[in-house]
Amino acid sequence: MSMIEIINIHKHFGSQHVLRGVNLAVEQGESMTVIGGSGSGKSVLIKHIIGLLFPDRGQVVVDGQLVNKLDEQGLNELRKKFGMLFQGAALFDSLTVWENVGFALKQHSKHSAKEIRAIATEKLALVGLKGVEDKMPAELSGGMKKRVGLARAIAMGPAIILYDEPTTGLDPIMADAINDLIIDLRKKLGVTSVTITHDMHSAYKISDRIAMLYKGEILEVGTPDEIRKTDNPIVHQFITGSAVGPITAE
Amino acid sequence: MTRWLEALGDKVFLWMTNMGKVLMFLLQTVRWATGRPFYLKNLFKQMEQIGVNSVPVVLTTALSTGMVLALQSYTGFKRFGATSLIGAVVSLSMTRELGPVLTGLMVAGRAGASMAAELGTMKVTEQIDALATLATNPIKYLVVPRFLASIIMMFFLTALGVFIGIVGGYFVGVKVLDTNPVVYINQSIDNTKVSDIWYGLIKSLVFGAVVGLIGCYKGFTTEGGAEGVGKATTGAVVVSCMLILVLDYFLSALLW
Numbered sequence: 001m002s003m004i005e006i007i008n009i010h011k012h013f014g015s016q017h018v019l020r021g022v023n024l025a026v027e028q029g030e031s032m033t034v035i036g037g038s039g040s041g042k043s044v045l046i047k048h049i050i051g052l053l054f055p056d057r058g059q060v061v062v063d064g065q066l067v068n069k070l071d072e073q074g075l076n077e078l079r080k081k082f083g084m085l086f087q088g089a090a091l092f093d094s095l096t097v098w099e100n101v102g103f104a105l106k107q108h109s110k111h112s113a114k115e116i117r118a119i120a121t122e123k124l125a126l127v128g129l130k131g132v133e134d135k136m137p138a139e140l141s142g143g144m145k146k147r148v149g150l151a152r153a154i155a156m157g158p159a160i161i162l163y164d165e166p167t168t169g170l171d172p173i174m175a176d177a178i179n180d181l182i183i184d185l186r187k188k189l190g191v192t193s194v195t196i197t198h199d200m201h202s203a204y205k206i207s208d209r210i211a212m213l214y215k216g217e218i219l220e221v222g223t224p225d226e227i228r229k230t231d232n233p234i235v236h237q238f239i240t241g242s243a244v245g246p247i248t249a250e
Numbered sequence: 251m252t253r254w255l256e257a258l259g260d261k262v263f264l265w266m267t268n269m270g271k272v273l274m275f276l277l278q279t280v281r282w283a284t285g286r287p288f289y290l291k292n293l294f295k296q297m298e299q300i301g302v303n304s305v306p307v308v309l310t311t312a313l314s315t316g317m318v319l320a321l322q323s324y325t326g327f328k329r330f331g332a333t334s335l336i337g338a339v340v341s342l343s344m345t346r347e348l349g350p351v352l353t354g355l356m357v358a359g360r361a362g363a364s365m366a367a368e369l370g371t372m373k374v375t376e377q378i379d380a381l382a383t384l385a386t387n388p389i390k391y392l393v394v395p396r397f398l399a400s401i402i403m404m405f406f407l408t409a410l411g412v413f414i415g416i417v418g419g420y421f422v423g424v425k426v427l428d429t430n431p432v433v434y435i436n437q438s439i440d441n442t443k444v445s446d447i448w449y450g451l452i453k454s455l456v457f458g459a460v461v462g463l464i465g466c467y468k469g470f471t472t473e474g475g476a477e478g479v480g481k482a483t484t485g486a487v488v489v490s491c492m493l494i495l496v497l498d499y500f501l502s503a504l505l506w
Contacts, residue, residue, distance in 0.1 A: 047379070050383055051382075052379050052382055052383070072387065076385040076386075076387070077385070079382070079383055079384070079385040080385050082383060083383075084380070084383040086376045086379070086380055087376070088375055088376060090375055090376040090377050090379065090380035091377075091380075092372075092377055092380070092381075093371075093372075093377070103384055103386075104384040104385065104386075107287075107384065107385065107386050108385060152384075
């Protein structure tokens with residue numbers, strides 16, 4: 001059984017039909033990347049996996065549990081299996097770096113503040129950060145914020161990590177460092193990961209399989225090599241980043 | 251005519267929808283206010299931000315109002331020789347009406363706006379979603395402490411405002427306008443019942459709930475970046491103030 005199964009989900013926002021029958025399965029330990037242009041529904045899709053949004057129709061099954069049928073408590077229990085890295089890192093402004101990283105531990109474990117700080121320091125080291133524990137998020141650069149966000153995502157030892165545009169807004173070197181971190185964390189922690197991105201360099205590097213989302217539907221799923229050799233003109237235009245083709249800039 | 255009616259219908263429908271959403275938000279807040287965990291640290295922090303930090307503005311407003319009230323009453327009452335009643339007028343007005351309403355409006359402008367701006371920024375930067383992904387209910391963690399702190403601190407701020415307003419009125423009435431201090435105090439005490447004080451304080455609890463609820467609701471429903479945060483902040487102040495003024499009439503009618 002797949003770790004994550006998305007079965008024919010539809011989502012509307014007002015009159016906008018954002019997801020139009022998406023089907024996708026992610027196996028345990030797999031790194032799946034969903035690519036697609038702005039407004040294709042990538043963020044909406046990833047939010048359905050962790051129960052931040054619920055489908056109007058269809059089902060999301062994670063680790064055998066039907067996400068859209070869980071009550072608040074069941075949803076919280078399920079979310080403890082997840083770590084999520086947000087596009088802008090979404091660090092809590094009013095908390096220090098170590099308090100951000102140790103947030104979930106403080107809420108859901110019986111560790112003392114000293115122990116939580118030690119775990120946070122260890123997780124920060126894992127993402128290559130030292131000596132920033134007492135800084136506030138506003139004092140960090142974009143790349144550092146993403147790393148802290150990543151440390152927060154792995155603090156509870158998740159089985160699944162969701163990455164929302166992990167390299168967006170970073171310089172190419174920092175972006176590649178984040179890619180390496182994602183690969184490294186997967187090797188060390190053996191997690192299942194779902195990444196959404198429009199950065200093809202990142203997609204090729206970190207993925208076992210890539211799925212192309214276009215106008216609310218999955219057009220193609222395949223290994224990076226299969227995607228590179230695609231016959232689909234829409235996928236081909238997207239991965240080559242060409243302005244000429246069936247996809248028009250809106 | 252038809253178009254005008256349609257537009258009116260749309261407005262009424264939108265208003266009803268929004269009221270329904272606010273009501274649902276209130277029910278969720280009340281539901282999450284019960285049961286563990288209690289985020290006491292957050293509650294005390296909010297009590298400081300909403301209550302303690304609002305003391306200067308509430309003091310200034312209450313003092314000024316009490317003093318002006320005494321001055322204006324004196325001018326009017328002098329015409330028919332009733333200056334002995336200034337104390338009673340100031341005391342009754344402050345306890346039943348001006349204390350809770352002005353404190354409510356001031357706290358809505360200061361703390362309600364700040365709540366909407368802070369939570370609105372958290373919403374547009376996905377910090378509220380991040381809380382949920384960390385298996386922490388955002389309403390319980392963010393809204394409940396603000397809502398409760400707003401109710402508790404509005405009560406104490408109003409009590410303080412009423413007291414300071416009466417002191418301000420006494421200062422102007424007795425020290426500036428030279429009315430008899432014994433008569434002033436006796437008239438104040440004789441004409442103000444304990445129930446008048448309670449009526450004012452009951453109003454303050456309702457106004458506190460309004461400021462906390464609307465500030466948080468506007469923050470949680472913010473969309474569209476910095477512009478959205480600006481709109482949410484303005485909306486929180488305007489809606490809270492309007493609700494305070496409308497509810498003030500109904501509460502006065504009910505508690506009379």
